[in-house]
Amino acid sequence: MANTNNQTNNMAAGENPAHQFFNGNGGYPNMSMSGFFQQGTVLPSPSNSDTSSNGSSQDMNDDDMDIHMNTPNCGLSNFFHPGYMNSPLDSMCNGSEGDDDDRAYTRHQGTVHLWQFIRELLDQPKQYSNCVRWVDRDEGTFKIESSLLLARYWGQRKNRSQMNYDKLSRSLRQYYKKGIIQKPEKKQRLVYKFLPPYNM
DNA sequence: TAAAAGGAACCGC
DNA sequence: GCGGTTCCTTTTA
Structure with a gap:
């Protein structure tokens, strides 16, 4: 039978948590996701080991903290500030000029x-394609190229040195029931899919 | 063996 | 209470 593909119908008709997330007092009014993501950058820097796109996560072993140590532009320290959204790094990282209005919707301080x-990483393929990248942007499918790297970045972002892919993926799975992410119909390792409107 | 899946307890905001 | 973390067990590719 197969899950007659697609999003939407995996959601019980009527209740899409996504909608209440965006429309409700979740703090995210309707708006284009691109805009949404652009003003609050949450990324760690890929650091200098950004390297040759793909298989180069090899030097990930000892440079642990390294990643956020050498982060001149998108220094993680910025990210830890509640007010990081207004820090200059959002424009540094994204090159977006801040729409002041948009700041209103804030993402929970x-x-x-x-x-x-993850969306932000995906939106910066130049820096993060060795970590995570779109498989089919329209569809919302993305592939984690380096589970290690992704977990590391996330751990740094959250200041969780013990973060690993096992934990990260557990969080990812929590999104299944929220209708934010799901595994694509055709299951592939390390491939996930953003459900609308999160894939926009 | 790594990834996937999901239960459960816990924590910080 | 929510979102995420941590730990765990089981299953799958």
Whole structure:
């Protein structure tokens, strides 16, 4: 039978948590996701080990903290500030000029959700394609190229040195029931899919 | 063996 | 209470 593909119908008709998330007092009014993501950058820097896109996560072992140590532009320290959203780094990292209005919708004062974080990485393929990248942007499917790297970035972002992919993926799975992320119909390792409107 | 899945307890905001 | 973390067990590729 197969889950007659797609999003939407995995949601019980009527209740899409996503909607209340965006429309309700979740603090995220309707708006384009791109805009949404642009003004609050939550990324750690790929650091200098950004390297040759793909298989180069090899030097990930000892440079642990390294990643946030050498982060001149998107220094993680910034991210830890509740007010990081207004810090200059959002423009540094994204090159977006801040729409002051958009700041209003805020993402819970300094709280960045994992899915937002991943979206931001995805939106910067130049820096993060060795970590995570779109498989099919329209569809919302993305692949984690380096579970290690992604977990590390996330751990740094949240200041959790013990973060690993096992834990990160557990958080990712929590999104299944919230209708934010799901595994694509055709299951592939390390491939997930943003459900609308999160894939926009 | 790594990834996936999900239960459960816990924590910080 | 929510979102995320941590730990755990079981299953799957």
